[in-house]
Amino acid sequence: MMKDKYNAIGLMSGTSLDGLDIAHCFFVLRDGEWLFTLDNSVGIEYPDTLRDQLKNSVNLPAIDLLLLNIEFGKWLGDQVKQFMSDKNIKIDFVASHGHTVFHQPDKGLTYQIGSGQELANSCGTKVICDFRSLDVALGGQGAPLVPIGDQRLFSEFDFCLNLGGIANVSFDLDGKRVAYDVCPANMLLNHLMAQVGKVYDENGEMARSGEVCDDLLQSLNALDYYELPFPKSLGYEWFCAEVIPLVDNYPCSLADKLCTAVHHTAFQVSKDLSAFHSGGEAKLFATGGGARNTFLIETLNHYLNKESIKVIIPESQIVDFKEAIVFAFMGVKRLRGEINCLKSVTGASADSSSGVIYYPH
CATH class of the missing domain: 3.30.420.40 (ATPase, nucleotide binding domain)
Incomplete structure (x- = not known):
């Protein structure tokens, strides 16, 4: 037994x-x-x-x-x-x-x-x-793996978003659980912060001090991956080949690159969720290190506000260890x-x- x-x-x-x-x-x-x-x-x-x-x-x-x-x-x-x-x-x-x-x-x-x-x-x-x-x-795809936990342990939420190195989302669609990697999140931010010898941008403060580089944002949003249907997943090799050359070679300040990266992540997440939001107020359960990035969450809320999707951040232990x-x-x-x-x-x-x-x- x-x-x-x-x-x-x-x-x-x-x-x-x-x-x-x-x-x-x-x-x-x-x-x-x-x-x-x-x-x-x-x-x-x-x-x-x-x-x-x-x-x-x-x-x-x-x-x-x-x-x-x-x-x-x-x-x-x-x-x-x-x-x-x-x-x-x-x-x-x-x-x-x-x-x-x-x-x-x-x-x-x-x-x-x-x-x-x-x-x-x-x-x-x-x-x-x-x-x-x-x-x-x-x-x-072998990824994402967390959706079984989203489905069985956190079923009261309409969407579950993990803002780790990669942002991934899971939700129910037509009676089945679906999920996929959306875009880079902390992987990109931490790569940029490593240029000044830091592991991460605490609360997104350096990103907040910058401005969006429109051309860079458009280039990031135009990456072929975003047009692929799910199931789909991302890996570090893709990041090195497709993303790093764009951000490292773009002629703007580190703060501006960080600000642009935050807007890129928030835009891609909100774009995808809006496509599957059936109307009414929905609850988005956000965890992972990016949920502690105040500027990222504020920017995500900015993009999601018109979709009536409410971002819910749980107690800190769940944020960090989900x-x-x-x-x-x-x-x-x-x-x-x-x-x-x-x-x-x-x-x-x-x-x-x-x-x-x-x-x-």
Whole structure:
């Protein structure tokens, strides 16, 4: 008989490279509905050397990438072990997203590093990871993955928006959950801030001080990706090839580039949501690091105001750790052999129970 209660840790390492999110969650199945509590959480900034390695991982020779996979897996396990010791907790398993290096689903390729076996060995606990590969092998995008959590844990909202390295959205359409990557978000802002040695633009204050570069904004909005139908997803390689050359080579100030980037993200999100808003007031649940960017949220509200879509930002722990929570939930579904990856979201040939299980040795 399957359990109806699970004590788990979810790990999220996003494309914005701002660090590792650890969420200790308790899940209970009651009357067919999943409920959860977030009992403990912590965000750990990457050491500078590790951040640089992860950022450059897409360019590494094969042997060096495989070695980084091992090193990063051990580092993840060490953080989990320390977290469990500090909080004096025991868990059923760890579910880890890993760090995405390559994501080219049209070629059947997706690769996240952070060795599940090294992670399990280091923390001494069962690990579930590699949530994307099965879906990609079934012809899907392997992304976004969070919509199963949006559907089962946050169903009271009309739209769920994650403003991480990439902005992605999920919602119900014609009785099915759909979702896709909309555009770059923190990935672009943080890339720009790195030029002045900072990890991010706190509250969007530098962006607020700038002005929109109309030509640059038009060039960004004209990127071919935005005309593609969903399901669709973005990766760091696309960002490097299509976005970085536009912003790095444009002759305007850093503040103006940041301001333009904020307007680009807000415009693309509002454009897409307005196309699927059926009328009346709708609730948009916004999480991820970008939900803490005051200027980005103000700009998003500016674009959405005429659509009667209300942006709702939850308590800070949910803002920061929602994706880690959902990966823990995906681990629950994987252990139960239940669907955690939706073909209606990814375009795969079938729903799947995704994730590879590793046991400590």
